[in-house]
Structures are given as structure tokens and as C-alpha cells.
Amino acid sequence: MDRKAAYASLVEGVQHFDFTGESIPCNLIVTGDDAFPVAVTPSGDVMIAVSRYGKGRMVVLPHEVYMMIPRFTRFIQNAVNWLKPSPDALVGLQSSLGYSATELSCTGSKVKVNDTYIEGMGVYCMSAYDDTQAAELLSFVKEGGGLLIAGHAWHWSYSHTTENVIFSFNGNKITSAAGIYFTTEYGQRIVCPVQSEIPTSSLAVSEEYKTKFLESVFLFLKQGVGSIDSLTMFLLTADKEHMEQDYKKIRSMIEEATQSVSKAETVSKYQLANVDEKYLVLTTEKSNLEREKTNKTTELNNLKTSLASHNENLTNSRHALEEANRHKQTAQRDLDNARAKYYQEEEKRNIGIGLMFIPFVGPIIGGTMIGISQTAMNNAADVTRNAEAAVSQWTAEVNNYTIKVSRYRDLINGKQNEISNTRSHLQEIDCTLQQLSQKRTATAEVQKKLRDATHFLSTLAGRVQVAEVQTRSVLLFDPLITILEDISQHIDQLSGNEKYQLLYQQDIKPMIDRLKENNPKLKAICNTGDGQFY
Incomplete structure (x- = not known):
């Protein structure tokens, strides 16, 4: 199974996993070689996991409600498509999950709602509370079918207080075969962003390092302890009177152990x-992210300050625009009044010109009217010019403020988008930081165990080396037994010292038990003086 391709198809078009709401999910455990998490909280808890089992596939959700709410529809569609052994495979839905039938049908899936799995289905979606078909379902998946199972074990544990959830919970009797387990731990009701790569749980980090360590170290340790065990057994059965003939064999076992x-x-x-280097990388990455978070926080604060300034300028511009409009209206009224007065005076002037041609009266009145009209006309012209100038001025001001308002609106929209993007980036950084902190903690814990194991092996190597050096030229029985006793006591710490539990595996337990049993017997031979040197 190409994990990267599988993960990409499962989260295609999904921005985040929203576990908020009244329903409480449970944490999952992922242990199988073919299993991996799809949704992980910032603290490293697995919420959604998938796996391959035989020729088929399995998807596990931490609560059945996520099969029936719209915000998970896209993921459910992706999951079902990934589970299908063929594009036209029939998708079976347990009746309690029937809500999903419409959404799945809309994407072209052939759906059948049924209380149980029946032959002919390519995918079956069910809750985790019924294991009556466990054997049949596992056989179905193993032969290439797809199973989507959803539920939680914390509520089940209330009525099964004496039972082990890992072995006894209904859903685990099915999913455990694929290396995924429901737990009684409450999951966090939070939004988990979709990560660009397959997320890693804190448990997975710890197990990965320990597995690599044991795979690299344990075979050599087993061989070394086996050589010491063989040597002690050989010494117990060897002919003490003719030990010189066994010198090469004894030396060979000591050299093999060394x-x-x-x-x-x-x-x-x-x-x-390698683990120390990984821890350093995580520490550096964490430091870089913290620095980036500080920079982004400063940037966010600067953007907020800039936004406040633009808002203030926009408010001032609006006030100026209102003032400009008031001035424009006043100027327009003044212009209209000036024009009206001008036209009135012009009309009077025309009347006056007509009276000038009336005998006796005309010259007197006509001259007066001409003077008055001329003055009024000049005044009107001045008012008109002033009014027009005012209108032009305030029209320009209005245009100027309109441009400013538009510019500030664009600036504010831009700043608001920048702030939104910065907040999203900060949330991503916080999420990554929490995951890194969890990984770093898990790595530190493994570091300590590996360091203790390495210290044990270094001490053991040193003591075996002493045996090798002391037997290069001549084999002295008593010193050799003393060294073997020292080595045996050190090896015995694997079973009794918690610090070295990482190295204490079932394969070497019988050898350790024999060393404990044979060591006093060898010491007894020394005390009888039966073997001095050879």
C-alpha cells in the first residue's frame, strides 16, 4: 500500500476535521505495520486511522456520529471510494447510518441499507458496537473488501468495568486484526487541520525509535548472551583433568561473545x-517555529495598528465628504439665489431702458434704473463667479475624498485579508508546535531508555573484553569463573532492573535463567579446587 497516495486520496478536498460539538469521540491506538493515522490532535492523539488487512482495507472513526453530519461528508465519500475494490462496488450501510446513503448516492455509489453485511457488497459501513459478524467481516476484508467502522469505547466501559477494552470491546474484535484499537480515553472536541503529510502520533514516534533500536541491537545481544550461556554450560560438563584440549573451543566462545x-x-x-540528532532537529525546528510565531504575532499587531489607522482615516474622510457635500449644497443655493437675483435685475433693467424713451419721465427714471441695474448686475456676476468657484472647489474636494474613501476601503480590505491569513498561519504554527513538543517529549523518553540500554551494553562489553584479554595466553579457571559470575550478574539485571526493560525480550529469558542457575554451580567447582588452570 502506497501510504502517501492513500493519505492524499483520503484527505482530498478536506480542509480540516471538525470534532467539535456535543458528541465525545474516543482516542484510537495505531500499532499495526500497515496502519497509519489520518487525523491527529496537536497533542498527538489519533482520531481517525486506516489500515490494510490482507487484500482489503479498513477505515476507523472515533464516533458513529461523524458518519451522519455534513461536515464529514467529503471525507466519508473519499473513504468509501478508497475502500472500494472496484469503482462500481456495492456499498452497504448499516441501518443506523442510513443518513449517509443520499450523500454517497450523489457521488455515483450504489448503496444498499441493511442491518448486516451480506455477500455481494464491496464496502460495508457499520458502527463498532456489534461483533456478531466479526469472523465473516474479517474474512470479507482479507479477501479484498472494504470496511468503514465508527464508534467509541468509553461509554461501553461504564457497563463493563471488569473487562479489558483492548480485548473485549466489540469493535476491537474486528479492528485489532488491522492494528487499530478503540480506547476508553475521551478524545478532544477540537478542529484538527489536515496536514500536508501523514501525521504521526506520539506513540508511533516512541515505538518507531524503540523498534529500530531493537532490530539493530538485539540480534547481537542475543548472540553474545548465547555465547556466554554456552560457555558456562560447557565448563560445567567439561573434563577438568584434560582442559588444555578444549582451550581453543573455550577461546572461540569467549571471542564470539566479545x-x-x-x-x-x-x-x-x-x-x-540518531535519536540524539533527531531530538536536536526537533528542538531546532521548534525554536524556528517559535521565532516565526513571534514574528507573525508582531506582524499581526502591526497589521491591527495599520488597520486602526486606516479606519480612522476612513472616518475622517467620511466626515470631510459630508462637509464637502454641505458646502456644495450651500454654494449651489448661493449660486441659484445669485442667478435669480441677476435675472430679476436684468428684467428691471430692460424695463428701465424702455422708460427712457418716454418724454419727460424717461431720462430721469432711465438713468436711475441703469445705474441700479449695472450695480446689481455687477454684484450678481461677482456672486455667480464666487459661487461657481466655490462649487468647483468643493466638487474637487468631494472627488478627492471619494478617491480617498475608495482607497482606504481597498486598504482596509487588504489588511483584513492579511490579518485573516496571519491568524490562520499562527493557528498552523501552534498546531505544529504542539505536535513537535509531543514528539520531542516522546523522543526524550526514548532517548533515556536507549541511553540506559547503551550504558548496559557498554558495561557488558567491557566485562566480556576482560575475559577475552585474560584468556589470550593462558586459561586460569578461578579468574575466568569470577569474570563469568560478574558478567552473569550484570546480564541478570535485564530481568530485574526497570531501566533495562527495553532489552529484556522473551528470546533471551531462558538463557538468563540458565546463567542464574549455572553460576553458583561454577562457583562451587572453584571452591572444591577441582579446576585450577588449563
Whole structure:
């Protein structure tokens, strides 16, 4: 299974997973080699996981409600398409999840609502509370079918207080085969952004490092302990009177033990160095993200200040625009009044010109009217010019403020978009920081275990090396037994010291038990004086 391609198809078109609301999900555990998380909280808890089982696939959700609410529709559609063994496969829906039938039908899926899985279905969607068809469903998936199962185990645990949820919860009897488990832990009701790459749980980080360490180290450790075990058993059964003939064989076992334990020590130091480097990278990445967050926070504050300034300028511009309009209206009224007065005076002047041609009266009245009309006309012209100038001035001001208002509106819209983008980026940084902190903590915990294991192996290698050095030229029985006793006691710490539990695996338990049993017997031989040197 191409994990990257699978993850990409599952989250296509999905921006985030919104687990908010009244329904409480449960955390999932992902342990299988073919299983991986799709949705992980900032604290590293798995909320959605998928896996391959046999030829088929499985998708696990932390609550059945997410099968029935619109904000998860796109993911459910993607999940069903990913689960289909063929594009035209029949999709079965448990009756309680029938709400999804319409949404799935809209995308072209052939859907059948049925209480149980029936033969002929290519995908079956069900809740996690019924295991009556567990064997049949696992066989169905193993042969290439797809299973989408949703539920939570915390409510089940209320009425099953004495049972182990991992082994006894209905859903786990099905999903455990694919390496995914429902738990009784409450999941966080938060929004988890979709990550660009497959998210990693804190448990996965820890297990990954420990697995790599054991895969690299344990074989050599097992070989080394096996050589020490074989040596002690050989010494117990060897002919003490003719030990010189077994010198090469004894030396060979000591050399094998030395080489194996030395290799275990070397590899463990290499693996520890890798984890130390990873921890340093995580620390550096965390520091860089914190610095970026500080810069983004400063940028956000600057944008807010700029936005406040633009808002103030916009308000002032609006006031100026209102003032300009008032001035324009006043100027227009003044102009209209001036023109009206001008026309009145012009009419009087024309009347006056007519009276000038009336005998006796005309010259007197006509002259007066001409003077008055001329003055009024000049005044009217001045008023008109002033009014027109005022109108032109305030029209220009209005245009200017209109442009300013438009510009400030554009600036404010731009700043608001920048602030929105910055806030989104900050949320992404916060989410990544929390995940890094979780990984860093998990890495630090593994670091300590690996460091303790490496210290154990270094001490063991040193003590086995002493045995190798002391037997290069001559084999002295008592010193050799003393060294073997020292080595055996050190190896015995694997079973009794919690610090070294990482190295204590089932494969070496029988050898450790034999060393504990045989060590006193070898010491007893020393005390009888039966073997001095060879």
C-alpha cells in the first residue's frame, strides 16, 4: 500500500476535521505495520486511522456520529471510494447510518441499507458496537473488501468495568486484526487541520525509535548472551583433568561473545546518536517555529495598528465628504439665489431702458434704473463667479475624498485579508508546535531508555573484553569463573532492573535463567579446587 497516495486520496478536498460539538469521540491506538493515522490532535492523539488487512482495507472513526453530519461528508465519500475494490462496488450501510446513503448516492455509489453485511457488497459501513459478524467481516476484508467502522469505547466501559477494552470491546474484535484499537480515553472536541503529510502520533514516534533500536541491537545481544550461556554450560560438563584440549573451543566462545556484545554496543551507540540528532532537529525546528510565531504575532499587531489607522482615516474622510457635500449644497443655493437675483435685475433693467424713451419721465427714471441695474448686475456676476468657484472647489474636494474613501476601503480590505491569513498561519504554527513538543517529549523518553540500554551494553562489553584479554595466553579457571559470575550478574539485571526493560525480550529469558542457575554451580567447582588452570 502506497501510504502517501492513500493519505492524499483520503484527505482530498478536506480542509480540516471538525470534532467539535456535543458528541465525545474516543482516542484510537495505531500499532499495526500497515496502519497509519489520518487525523491527529496537536497533542498527538489519533482520531481517525486506516489500515490494510490482507487484500482489503479498513477505515476507523472515533464516533458513529461523524458518519451522519455534513461536515464529514467529503471525507466519508473519499473513504468509501478508497475502500472500494472496484469503482462500481456495492456499498452497504448499516441501518443506523442510513443518513449517509443520499450523500454517497450523489457521488455515483450504489448503496444498499441493511442491518448486516451480506455477500455481494464491496464496502460495508457499520458502527463498532456489534461483533456478531466479526469472523465473516474479517474474512470479507482479507479477501479484498472494504470496511468503514465508527464508534467509541468509553461509554461501553461504564457497563463493563471488569473487562479489558483492548480485548473485549466489540469493535476491537474486528479492528485489532488491522492494528487499530478503540480506547476508553475521551478524545478532544477540537478542529484538527489536515496536514500536508501523514501525521504521526506520539506513540508511533516512541515505538518507531524503540523498534529500530531493537532490530539493530538485539540480534547481537542475543548472540553474545548465547555465547556466554554456552560457555558456562560447557565448563560445567567439561573434563577438568584434560582442559588444555578444549582451550581453543573455550577461546572461540569467549571471542564470539566479545565480538557480538561489542557489535551490540557499537550499533546501540549509533542508534542513540540518531535519536540524539533527531531530538536536536526537533528542538531546532521548534525554536524556528517559535521565532516565526513571534514574528507573525508582531506582524499581526502591526497589521491591527495599520488597520486602526486606516479606519480612522476612513472616518475622517467620511466626515470631510459630508462637509464637502454641505458646502456644495450651500454654494449651489448661493449660486441659484445669485442667478435669480441677476435675472430679476436684468428684467428691471430692460424695463428701465424702455422708460427712457418716454418724454419727460424717461431720462430721469432711465438713468436711475441703469445705474441700479449695472450695480446689481455687477454684484450678481461677482456672486455667480464666487459661487461657481466655490462649487468647483468643493466638487474637487468631494472627488478627492471619494478617491480617498475608495482607497482606504481597498486598504482596509487588504489588511483584513492579511490579518485573516496571519491568524490562520499562527493557528498552523501552534498546531505544529504542539505536535513537535509531543514528539520531542516522546523522543526524550526514548532517548533515556536507549541511553540506559547503551550504558548496559557498554558495561557488558567491557566485562566480556576482560575475559577475552585474560584468556589470550593462558586459561586460569578461578579468574575466568569470577569474570563469568560478574558478567552473569550484570546480564541478570535485564530481568530485574526497570531501566533495562527495553532489552529484556522473551528470546533471551531462558538463557538468563540458565546463567542464574549455572553460576553458583561454577562457583562451587572453584571452591572444591577441582579446576585450577588449563
